[in-house]
Amino acid sequence: MLTRIDHVGIVVHDLDASLKTYCDDLGFRLLQRVSIPEQMVEAAFLDAGNGTIELIAPTDESSGTARFLQNRGEGTHHICFEVDDIAAVLETLRGQGLRLIDETPRQGVHGLVAFVHPKATHGTMIELLQKHE
Numbered sequence: 029m030l031t032r033i034d035h036v037g038i039v040v041h042d043l044d045a046s047l048k049t050y051c052d053d054l055g056f057r058l059l060q061r062v063s064i065p066e067q068m069v070e071a072a073f074l075d076a077g078n079g080t081i082e083l084i085a086p087t088d089e090s091s092g093t094a095r096f097l098q099n100r101g102e103g104t105h106h107i108c109f110e111v112d113d114i115a116a117v118l119e120t121l122r123g124q125g126l127r128l129i130d131e132t133p134r135q136g137v138h139g140l141v142a143f144v145h146p147k148a149t150h151g152t153m154i155e156l157l158q159k160h161e
């Protein structure tokens with residue numbers, strides 16, 4: 029159902045500072061930097077070989093990401109798994125009684141996405157991604 033890890037999302041205070049660490053010091057290559065105004069975040073995707081790393085920084089104090097930072101500090105925010113049919117996976121998870129953040133898929137940077145609540149998955153938020161064709 030969840031076919032492979034697509035990326036690991038890491039929340040940071042300062043995207044430029046985190047890119048310096050991950051690209052200049054750790055040697056990852058920047059693939060894409062995007063602003064996602066509807067989520068009030070900026071994100072950068074890095075090539076990590078068999079997957080990618082998504083660095084995420086809030087652009088507004090009222091965003092969910094800013095609240096995450098205030099409560100838990102910088103660090104792992106979610107693990108994203110690729111799925112073939114996101115609507116079918118959500119339906120299955122709902123049927124199993126798993127708590128979802130997104131009841132229906134929404135448009136993400138690389139395809140349709142939906143989040144599963146971390147309380148349903150032993151503490152780590154899971155992102156489901158059905159990639160664009």
Ligand code: CO
Pocket residue numbers: 035037082106108155
């Ligand atoms: Co993500």
